[in-house]
Amino acid sequence: MEAEVDRCCGGAGVPFVVDAQVHGWDGRPHNQAGPAGEQFVADLHHRHRMVDPSPRPLSADVFGLVTPDALGAHVLSAVDRAVLVPATFDDLFVLGFAAPTWHAELAEEHPGRLVLVGELDPADRARARGIGAQVARGGFRALTVLPARRPETAVSLRTPWLRRTLIRAEQGGARVVHLGVAPTARPPLSAPDWAHAGVVQGGDAAPRPRWPSWAEPVRAGSALPVRARTAGPLPAGSVDVAEVRELAAALPRVRFVLGAASAPTAALLRLARLPNVYVLLTDLLIALRRNPVPAAEALGELLAAYGPDRLMFGSGYPLVRPARLIRDLMTFRYPDALRGRFPELDDDVREALLGGTAARLYDLAAPQAPCTEMHRARSPVLAGRAPRR
Numbered sequence: 001m002e003a004e005v006d007r008c009c010g011g012a013g014v015p016f017v018v019d020a021q022v023h024g025w026d027g028r029p030h031n032q033a034g035p036a037g038e039q040f041v042a043d044l045h046h047r048h049r050m051v052d053p054s055p056r057p058l059s060a061d062v063f064g065l066v067t068p069d070a071l072g073a074h075v076l077s078a079v080d081r082a083v084l085v086p087a088t089f090d091d092l093f094v095l096g097f098a099a100p101t102w103h104a105e106l107a108e109e110h111p112g113r114l115v116l117v118g119e120l121d122p123a124d125r126a127r128a129r130g131i132g133a134q135v136a137r138g139g140f141r142a143l144t145v146l147p148a149r150r151p152e153t154a155v156s157l158r159t160p161w162l163r164r165t166l167i168r169a170e171q172g173g174a175r176v177v178h179l180g181v182a183p184t185a186r187p188p189l190s191a192p193d194w195a196h197a198g199v200v201q202g203g204d205a206a207p208r209p210r211w212p213s214w215a216e217p218v219r220a221g222s223a224l225p226v227r228a229r230t231a232g233p234l235p236a237g238s239v240d241v242a243e244v245r246e247l248a249a250a251l252p253r254v255r256f257v258l259g260a261a262s263a264p265t266a267a268l269l270r271l272a273r274l275p276n277v278y279v280l281l282t283d284l285l286i287a288l289r290r291n292p293v294p295a296a297e298a299l300g301e302l303l304a305a306y307g308p309d310r311l312m313f314g315s316g317y318p319l320v321r322p323a324r325l326i327r328d329l330m331t332f333r334y335p336d337a338l339r340g341r342f343p344e345l346d347d348d349v350r351e352a353l354l355g356g357t358a359a360r361l362y363d364l365a366a367p368q369a370p371c372t373e374m375h376r377a378r379s380p381v382l383a384g385r386a387p388r389r
Helices: 034-049 060-064 066-076 098-109 131-138 162-172 239-251 265-272 280-290 292-306 322-330 347-361 371-377
Strands: 018-022 082-085 116-118 144-147 176-179 256-259 278-280
Touching: 018 256, 018 278, 034 060, 034 265, 066 098, 066 322, 082 098, 098 116, 098 292, 116 131, 131 162, 131 278, 162 280, 162 371, 176 347, 239 265, 265 292, 265 322, 280 292, 280 322, 322 347
Parallel strands: 018 082, 082 116, 116 144, 144 176, 176 256, 256 278
Antiparallel strands: none
């Protein structure tokens, strides 16, 4: 068992922690819209088994549905707050994959612990109508800009009405916009090499057969099967850094959060000149074990360019349970090949990465519970044990 680390009350315990990327999804067979949805979930589960094997991977059934109990046991036992990031992917899932409606139900079961995020597809203006009312009604503190239908679709940030919509959303309370932040079975083609940690090779994650051909689900109101194209690898859609730069410069009151694997690291470094651009480190933290030198180099470069006050911790749960990533970050030291090139992480940097930046960005108040109570609540994480389900 790993030695317990105590930074509580000025010692060496875990600070206030915010997991800025959690997905409450339903990838069960009855929600999969044919082989494309089935393959997407199979690839995600394969990657989970590669990058989160300890103490043991989640079974396919547990991985396929995020329940309130699972969220409490795997995430909220390790962190103080979590941000629920949606991803509907209508072409792959009948009722949506990580749908905002299911996130709202999860938030009701864990009052005060979860941050709700809305969804916006620049290719679907109809869903963006009344965005201010949607934000207020849903209690959204952020919006995720991504394709609503298929994960591999690239989004254009130059859509004429997008800026007006984001301004209305910001006025309604959603001051943060996520770009390139979504469940990722396969990173975009432009992603850094370290981002491919645990990614399934084509055809390796064969899904289990769920139904005979005559039982394929059909689209509501139609006799045509849902499947629109053959199943195959579905890489995440890419983010055009030039478009991000234009949008962020035009909307200085909006805070833009980019996934660390959404674009080449060199391109993300150039965006650091814009003070309203942040980076979510989910994929980079996952890669620190499997590709330690290139991932650690990217972390050092991002810290040098953005500073810890614009970088955030995320797990991508259920892809990875956050407890292990927290332990890794608390004990992180640069590999020998990079020693002396970057300063080691101190307590202030770790505190900002793990929760300080996200708490400020999403306007979250730190809990007022006594330090000993917070320490006891997260003892499975600090002791290196996974909570029981």
